[in-house]
Amino acid sequence: MSAAAALSCSPTGLDDAVVEAAEVVAGHDGAAELMVRLRHGNGASSFVTLDPAAGFDLLRAAGADNLAALAGRPWRQIIRDL
Amino acid sequence: MNARLIGASIKRMTLARQRRFVTPHPDETLEALAARALPDAPLADAVDQIRAWNLHIFAMRKPRGLMLGSDVVFVEPPLT
Amino acid sequence: MFDLIIAGGTVVDGTGAKGFIGDVAVKDGRIAAVGERLDGDARRTIDATGRVVAPGFIDPHTHFDVQLLWDGAARPALAHGITAVVPGNCSLSLAPLRAKDRRALVGMFQQIEEMPPEAFSEAFEWTWEDFAGYREAIEPGLSINVAPLVGHSVIRLWVMGEAANQRAATPDEVAAMQDLLRQSLDAGAVGLSTSFVDVDENGRPVPSRFADFSELDALSAVLGEQRRMLQIVPEFYATDITIARVDQLAELSLKHGIPTTFSPLFDNRLAPENVSRVLTRVEEQFARGAQVWPQMQTRPIDISFSLLRPSLFFARFPRWVRVLRLPLPERIAALKNAEIADKMIEDAGPDGGMAAFGELVVRAGEAPEHLVGRTLAEIAAERGQSPARALIDVSLEHGLDVAFVAASRGHDDTSRIGPMLASPFVHIGASDGGAHLASFATYGDTGYLFSEFVRGSGALSLEQAVRKITSDTARIWGLKGRGELKPGFAADVVVFDPDTIARGEERPEFDMPGDGMRYVRDSSGVETVVVNGEVAWEGGRYTDAKSGVICPLN
Structure with missing residues (x-):
């Protein structure tokens, strides 16, 4: 898929990813980390694992105080508020 | 070397397509990279997308958003 | 007359061949003979009846750089049967380093290793700046073999000073880095390490992360002159980025004819596609002729x-x-x-x-x-x-x-991880020995390999497991004449009980300089460890042997 085609995968012309789920996982250095799974506008799924600082920042930016509250949130909006 | 260690185990002979990325030019700003990578998109949207696709730079780094010459910057969403 | 015969054990020679009851003879630091029943006398005979006699294990991802200055055994690695370690990973080594840059490097090491500051001020004297000097500082005290990497971040620091973690290098600076890398390889470095992940004590990216790809390409060209290793730490927390790094490594491997390795690669039951996608890409790149070795640790993450x-x-x-x-x-x-x-x-x-x-x-x-x-x-x-x-x-x-x-709580599903470790595309390593001192123990992964994946799940045979951490490692890294029990090879030998070899419980140990604490795990089932022909550990004790060397390379 080209970048231009990627941008056409949602009605707004943008990749409207939403948070599908978030889970606590064990990080490489023994800290609890936050694994966020995203569902992208093109139907693809991806994940990223955030270290404690980024994980807490993400919860704050999303106005969430627990994992369940992240589900369904629009990803670009959360990132913009980080 | 490879044959000695893994020999007959190799079966896949073609490279599957992977998610496209670019690396930042020296002193390139996010706006300049977004315009380079997504020239057909409105700049604000392109910047938003680059940020959303590249959390390792725009969410996990201190200082946040500092682009480094070694970075992998995705210019499309994950492939289906 | 032989110096040593290890008699009557099950000889598992490191090649993957089926073990057999036999003897291993040692003379002048090398394996002199291997056979079912060897004739000839020896100054000492060790009865290995009921035990496995194998090549010493090799740990390809450690941070023992500092510890080796006061502890040539890299304790407790040697007690686990490890006879060679690779320090200098993740872009950080203790040389080359100008005196004025020591403070900056100490901060980075403290961040990664969690080593107390006293380790750098009380435990040794800085006598070196270049890589040859560091080698001279550690080699006389070694009772374990060392194949040290040179760190990209310190090479940048030497050439660029404070600008090392601020900007890309100029062409002249890149040329100076090439010269410095070449000198370090000539002094015995096994390769170059770089990192796309690590940060200093202030959370700022380490210098190697400010290098663009052309700089890494230029340094890889120098590695290509001697076919030395490039080690990287990729952004292992996201699959697509890891795959992008695999592709970059493959490009460098093919262009310069070098082996490359990345660590770590973890399994995560919440993202079960991660390892399979990465390994598929690795396999595709191997098929093109590239050498891109993913390192996977055996132990689960707490x-x-x-x-x-x-x-x-x-x-x-x-x-x-x-x-x-x-x-x-x-x-x-x-x-x-x-x-x-x-x-x-x-x-x-x-x-x-x-x-x-x-x-x-x-x-x-x-x-x-x-x-x-x-x-x-x-x-x-x-x-x-x-x-x-x-x-x-x-x-x-x-x-x-x-x-x-x-x-x-992570990388913990034995039924999934066993087949991954057994894959011919997976390099067992990534122990991080000598790092994360105050967080968890980074020792005993080899014992865990045998207890969990050989005796436990049976994902690997005894012979496969031994090969994975001996001859495979030696070949991947180009360690000359190590990793097999074969006449002429270095006499690095471990004698262990296959029924009990394991890692012990995690416990605190206050043996760091300044009474600093670290978590360790003792070995069990490892009875004798021989390094270059001398018994370095037996009966639960370290000996006075100082027979470790900087590993000669192919």
Whole structure:
């Protein structure tokens, strides 16, 4: 898929990813980390694992105080508020 | 070397397509990279997308958003 | 006359060939003969009846750079049967380093290794600047073999000074880095390490991360002159980025004819596609002729925390998150507030936190002795409390400085990981030996390989497992004449009991300079370790042997 085609995968012309789920996982250095799974506008799924600082920042930016509250949130909006 | 260690185990002979990325030019700003990578998109949207696709730079780094010459910057969403 | 015969054991020679009952003879530091029954006398004979006799294990990802200056055995690595280690990973080595840059490097090492500052000020004297000088500083005291990497970050620091973690290099600077790398390889470095992940003590990216791809390409060209290794730490927390790094490594491997390796690669049951996607790409690149070796550790990952700092371990529980985010004095006050604590306990579930917290184990360190090693469920029962209440109260009673561990919370599914470790595309490593000192023990992964994946799940045969951590490692890294029990090879030998070899329980050890604490694991089942023909560890003790060397390379 080209970048231009990627941008056409949602009605707004943008990749409207939403948070599908978030889970606590064990990080490489023994800290609890936050694994966020995203569902992208093109139907693809991806994940990223955030270290404690980024994980807490993400919860704050999303106005969430627990994992369940992240589900369904629009990803670009959360990132913009980080 | 490879044959000695893994020999007959190799079966896949073609490279599957992977998610496209670019690396930042020296002193390139996010706006300049977004315009380079997504020239057909409105700049604000392109910047938003680059940020959303590249959390390792725009969410996990201190200082946040500092682009480094070694970075992998995705210019499309994950492939289906 | 031989110097040593190890007699009557099951000889597992490191090639993957089936073990056989036989003898291994050693002379002048090398394997002199291997056979079912060797004739000839020896100055010493070790009876290995009922034991396995194998090549010494090789650990390809460690951070023993500093420890080797006062502990040539890289304790307790040697006791686990490891006879060669690769330090200098993740872009950081102790040389080349100008005197004026020592402070900057110490900060980076402290961040990665969690080593107390006294280790750098009390335990040794800085006598070197270049790589040859570092080699001279460690080699006389070695009882383990060392194949040191040179770090990209320190090469940048030498050439660029303070600009190393600020900008891309100029062409002249890149040329100077090439010269410095070449000198370091000539002085015995096994390759170059770089990192796309690590940060310094201020959370700022380490210098190697400011290099663009053309700089890495230029340095890889120097590696290509001697076919030396390039090691990287990729952004292992996201599959697509890891795959992008695999492709970059493959490009460098093919262009310059070098082996490359990346570490770590983890399995995660919540993202089960991660390893399979990465390995598929690795296989595709091997098919093109590239050498891109993913390193995978054997041990599971634990989560550890105390209430001194906010931990995402509590991210399922909103009231806990709110309280633990507070500054320390307010946090303590909130935990002491009965109304708030009651709501936190309610938040932990109708079972009082039994499911969520009951399996947590109190770690040694600052916790009182009588609590160490016990589960929160046990402690709560003894106190007549719920686990959630006990978690709060025990923490408060000790100024919140009580560490808990949730064992095996990542990379922990033996049924999935066994076949991954057995894959011919996976390089067993990534132990991080000598790092994360105050967080968890990075020792005993080889014992765990045998106890969990050979005796336990049977994912690997004994011979496969031995080959994976001996001859495969030696070949991947170009270690000359190591990794097999074969005449002419270095006499690095481990004698172990296949029925009991394992890693011990994690325990604190106060053996770092300045009485610094680190977590360690003792070995079990490892009876004798021979390094270059001399017995370096036996009967649970280190000997006085100083027979370790900087590994000669192919």
